[in-house]
Amino acid sequence: MMDRLTSMAVFVRAAEAGSFAAAAPALGMSAPMIGKHVRFLEARVGAQLLHRTTRRQSLTEVGRAFLERCKLVLAEAEAAELLAQDLQATPRGLLRVNAPVTFGSYSLTPMLTRYLRRYPEVSVDLTLTDRVVDVIDEGYDAVIRIGPLSDSTLIARALKPYRLVAAAAPAYLAERGTPQAPVDLAAHECLGFSYWARASLDVWDFTGVDGVTHRIKVRSRLTVNTGPALRAAAVEGFGITLQAEEMLREDLATGRLVQVLPDYVGPSRAMRILFPASRRPTPKLRSFVDVVVQAFGP
Template identity: 65%
Template sequence: MDRLTSMAIFAKAAEAGSFAAAGAALGMSSQLVGKHVRALEARYGMQLINRTTRRQSLTEAGRAFYEGCKAVLAEAEAVEALTANLQAVPRGTLRVNAPVSFGAYRLAPALARYLADHPEVQVELTLSDRVVDLVDEGYDAVIRIAPLPDSRMIARPLTPYRLIVCASPAYLAARGTPRRPEDLADHECLGFAYWGRPPEPEWVLTGERTTTNVRVGGRLSINSGQGLRMAALAGLGIILQPLELLDDDLASGRLVRVLPGYEAPPLPVHLLFSPDRRPTPKLRSFIDFVTATFG
């Protein structure tokens, strides 16, 4: 006999109070219920149910075995549900939040492949540099670029974010090219300000052997990496921004890397989602896609 089936029948007999009641609930004869219970008793070498002509009751071993059966059966149901979920087709609307530059220049272009692979999924991508609340604001997944505080969310690490210093050839021709990190103090360094936070007063730059904290300042700050890029292209100053945002401009010569031997310390990037025991197929497919693409 199948052991798991016998456990389920024994548990029903324990709950129903008799073989006849268990049989009626399970759609089988009381004799077959008794056969499964006796098979368990023979397998484990102990009496599970005291049986008389009038009533039946669990033995002490039977009570312990019943609790164990409930736990085993619950786990079996969870595994079956998980297997069914894995086989399900991802479908429905997936709500995702990401920082503006990462979302626009890395995630959005990659979503073409994800959507092609999962034709029944719709993605609502919100781009914001504000720290959103994943649960309260109803997101399935959030990409965050920053050291993570303690959180009950599950975090999957992605490739760290590289930040480099650059400016337009016109700006450098007019103001000169910094040779050392300390030279930035004499330049217009455009600041990134967002959600009420002023620009960082210092840029931390790491070279092959040293890390330098440089006081920087400028007359213009913008709450958008794309806005800072456009300002740098117009010759308004030097920016510290993600490499992905600047790749095309650097390749074309519209922007020039400043202090090529230095970069800001890379920022950690994580994909966050709620610690649900059974994530939906659409969320699982997105987690797998993001970790494979950016992990």
């Protein structure tokens, strides 16, 4: 029995060549064998695909429509085979990645070292910045982005929300008092992170056990664009900082900082990994995205 995909490929080449004889050399088969493939397809669809005479051939109306569909089917079949080959390919080459400073320093980098041990033929150029980079123009393979998604031309995979906690030094709390409820923050020195300016710099959200969210307008005399700098100001006792728990974990464990409003859930920001839309992502990119989603996925 003839293979349908092979017969479709023969039919497309014969239709484009204009005759069975013209298509025969490229296909590596005789004109009569090409005719058998075409008749096989005509029997399957129940309609004539080609008008054939001793001198020329032409597509029927059904043949023209069938030809376009055959091209699509053959293209998809080729893409499926290439994808299967890629899945077995070894990730290799340089991967350029961008991530926010705090997440990149305290969460992504430890994961990257494990990724690089797993794939020894991959190297990573990681850039940490809280600036929103242009993935295409600046040549990144993938970026981690926290906050609203504005570029719809990229493929986005959701990660778990980026959760924040409020903390202050014991000396600050001894001098200014410890907030008991979110509303108390309005009377405190709250350290501002300028990276959140797009999402509302001077409003902090806290959710109680009852599910009610309290939106508090805070006052920030000191605003900085990196989390580590705000952490340093908090450790010095200047005010209350709102930062990722991952970054503050050691300070909280040693007592350099104390969590403020521990009975409330602090704000969170949407976090995603973004990469350029591509029909066939490279093995290095696909493996990296899969590892990130596995480590930080929702």
